[in-house]
Amino acid sequence: xxxxxxxxxxxxxxxxxxxxxxxxxxxxxxxxxxxxxxxxxxxxxxxxxxxxxxxxxxxxxxxxxxxxxxxxxxxxxxxxxxxxxxxxxxxxxxxxxxxxxxxxxxxxxxxxxxxxxxxxxxxxxxxxxxxxxxxxxxxxxxxxxxxxxxxxxxxxxxxxxxxxxxxxxxxxxxxxxxxxxxxxxxxxxxxxxxxxxxxxxxxxxxxxxxxxxxxxxxxxxxxxxxxxxxxxxxxxxxxxxxxxxxxxxxxxxxxxxxxxxxxxxxxxxxxxxxxxxxxxxxxxxxxxxxxxxxxxxxxxxxxxxxxxxxxxxxxxxxxxxxxxxxxxxxxxxxxxxxxxxxxxxxxxxxxxxxxxxxxxxxxxxxxxxxxxxxxxxxxxxxxxxxxxxxxxxxxxxxxxxxxxxxxxxxxxxxxxxxxxxxxxxxxxxxxxxxxxxxxxxxxxxxxxxxxx
Numbered sequence: 001x002x003x004x005x006x007x008x009x010x011x012x013x014x015x016x017x018x019x020x021x022x023x024x025x026x027x028x029x030x031x032x033x034x035x036x037x038x039x040x041x042x043x044x045x046x047x048x049x050x051x052x053x054x055x056x057x058x059x060x061x062x063x064x065x066x067x068x069x070x071x072x073x074x075x076x077x078x079x080x081x082x083x084x085x086x087x088x089x090x091x092x093x094x095x096x097x098x099x100x101x102x103x104x105x106x107x108x109x110x111x112x113x114x115x116x117x118x119x120x121x122x123x124x125x126x127x128x129x130x131x132x133x134x135x136x137x138x139x140x141x142x143x144x145x146x147x148x149x150x151x152x153x154x155x156x157x158x159x160x161x162x163x164x165x166x167x168x169x170x171x172x173x174x175x176x177x178x179x180x181x182x183x184x185x186x187x188x189x190x191x192x193x194x195x196x197x198x199x200x201x202x203x204x205x206x207x208x209x210x211x212x213x214x215x216x217x218x219x220x221x222x223x224x225x226x227x228x229x230x231x232x233x234x235x236x237x238x239x240x241x242x243x244x245x246x247x248x249x250x251x252x253x254x255x256x257x258x259x260x261x262x263x264x265x266x267x268x269x270x271x272x273x274x275x276x277x278x279x280x281x282x283x284x285x286x287x288x289x290x291x292x293x294x295x296x297x298x299x300x301x302x303x304x305x306x307x308x309x310x311x312x313x314x315x316x317x318x319x320x321x322x323x324x325x326x327x328x329x330x331x332x333x334x335x336x337x338x339x340x341x342x343x344x345x346x347x348x349x350x351x352x353x354x355x356x357x358x359x360x361x362x363x364x365x366x367x368x369x370x371x372x373x374x375x376x377x378x379x380x381x382x383x384x385x386x387x388x389x390x391x392x393x394x395x396x397x398x399x400x401x402x403x404x405x406x407x408x409x410x411x412x413x414x415x416x417x418x419x420x421x422x423x424x425x426x427x428x429x430x431x432x433x434x435x436x437x438x439x440x441x442x443x444x445x446x447x448x449x450x451x452x
Contacts, residue, residue: 004171004194006038009162013042013134016160017099022129024157027136028143029164030278030302031228032195035136038164039101046071047099052107060108061086071098083118091122094130101134106142116146120153140232140277166192166302169346169452176201180449181434184398185335188342189214191303196221207328214304214312215324222312225305232277238270239279243300246280247309251297271298279305286365286382287418295368303342310338340398344380346452347396347432351383354392356428356445359385361392369417377414381430391420394430394445404431404446 016023029035036051043049048067052060058079065086066076072093080086090100102108109115122129137143140163147154147161172190173183175197186206190196199220203209213219229236229243242256250256253271257264274280278301285295300306311334312319315327331338348364361383368378381394393415395407408431415427426443434449 003037003041004174005167006034006041006164009038009164010042012160012162013038017042017044017132020097022097022123023132023159024123025132025134025160025162026143026147026158027134027162027164028140029138030140030193030232031138032193033164033166034194035138035164036103037194039103039134039136043099043101046096047101049101049103051103052105054107055111057083057112060111064102065090083112083115084121087118087122091130097130097132099132099134101136103136105135105137106139106146109142109146116153120157123154123157138231141234141273144276167194167197168192172197180452181400184343184346184434184449184452185339187346188303188339189307193302193304196304207332210331211324211328214307215319215327217320221304225302225308228305229279233273239274242267242270242274243279243305243309244313246298246300247306247313251299253296253298256298278302283366286367286379299341306341307338336398343398343434344396347394348381350432350447350452351381351392351394351430354430354445356392356440357426359387359390359428361385364392364394367418375417377417379411379414379418381432382418384424389425390428391424391426392428392430393418394432396432398434400433400435402433402436404433404436407431407433408444 013025013027016025027035027039040049048071050064050067053063055063061080061083062076065080068090069076072090075089075093078089080089119133119135122133135143135147137146146152147158149155169183169187169192172178172187172192173180176183176186178186186200189206189210190200199213200206200209203212213221216222225243226236226240229240233239238260241260245256245259250259253264253267257267260267271280271282275282280298281301283297283299284290284293288295300309311327311331315330318327344366348366351361351364354361362385364381364383366378366380367382369376379393380396381392383392384390385392393411395411397407408429411429411431428443428445430445430447432447432451436446436448438448438451439446
């Protein structure tokens with residue numbers, strides 16, 4: 001698969017590496033998101049790229065220094081007893097500025113815990129350093145601890161800290177040659193992870209790809225979310241249990257705690273860890289306080305993880321017993337509802353790029369009524385303009401050939417339930433359907449999947 005997008009990231013990295021003084025850059029993000037591909041795409045000839053593995057420190061140093069043999073002939077003939085001596089030797093022999101990139105840096109730290117302190121000394125003596133340094137890693141929790149934790153020797157020393165995020169849905173359409181609506185269905189399964197797209201592209205249809213890559217016990221992605229959790233989190237048992245319950249429809253903290261037979265207060269730390277590492281999201285109803293709102297729901301962010309914990313975990317025994325086709329038929333019957341959740345989230349993201357009558361809007365949220373005394377209702381999209389003068393409310397339905405006017409009528413009925421406590425200059429109404437004709441009529445906007 002050809003290298004796509006990451007234009008902003010390329011520009012930032014290239015600008016940093018073009019500076020005459022030595023730069024220290026940290027790049028991290030979950031596995032398979034394209035960190036290594038990005039680095040190898042921007043690194044020039046005067047660069048050394050090293051992918052760390054799990055080996056003893058002596059072996060790692062030997063592998064590491066061998067990568068310099070082309071730039072510094074003969075440097076790999078010596079055995080180095082420690083990292084400090086090795087880096088000093090590299091620095092002394094380099095004649096012009098180079099870039100050193102260490103990928104999967106946490107693997108080195110596991111066998112050489114002194115390495116962050118060694119690198120700290122190098123960075124602090126940058127006037128004598130002949131190289132830029134890039135540290136990269138997939139273990140998000142460990143990378144954050146190595147760079148963002150105040151007790152770390154590297155804390156506060158990075159010139160750039162970049163967390164690589166999933167790719168946009170528009171690039172999935174390009175890779176798999178899909179219509180906008182098809183891209184939404186595929187994105188609900190694979191998300192924005194380039195490696196998953198690459199694997200999916202080897203199969204003629206979504207059905208066959210799901211069966212071979214995910215449902216098949218020998219499929220490459222059959223246990224992918226479990227591996228992600230176990231590699232990224234120090235103790236993955238409780239986070240996996242939480243994710244499994246969210247996948248099965250437990251979206252409130254009280255529900256999750258009850259199913260685990262634990263006080264809700266005991267889940268504060270694991271929930272926060274899952275949020276910080278990007279596995280789950282805390283949805284707060286629009287207009288509620290972030291600190292003490294009870295109108296809070298938790299959901300899985302990564303589509304493949306959501307698919308896995310929704311469909312694979314509860315059916316593992318059947319899949320290992322060979323009932324793959326039966327499970328796929330079950331998934332197929334529930335897929336429209338499953339896809340609709342991704343569609344709603346994509347529509348909320350779309351609002352951030354929307355401009356109406358010169359107004360731009362804050363990140364969109366959901367709103368739902370919770371009081372027993374209120375009529376049960378939910379609004380898919382709601383947000384204020386950046387200046388707070390206007391309000392945008394909307395509905396996003398994953399239904400084809402649905403009459404937009406009927407959805408608009410339903411939305412109008414929900415508006416009084418918001419009990420707005422301020423007067424807005426204008427209230428815009430957005431209706432998003434996968435196949436609707438795009439148009440703007442006064443304060444009413446109709447948009448389809450092509451807008452994503």
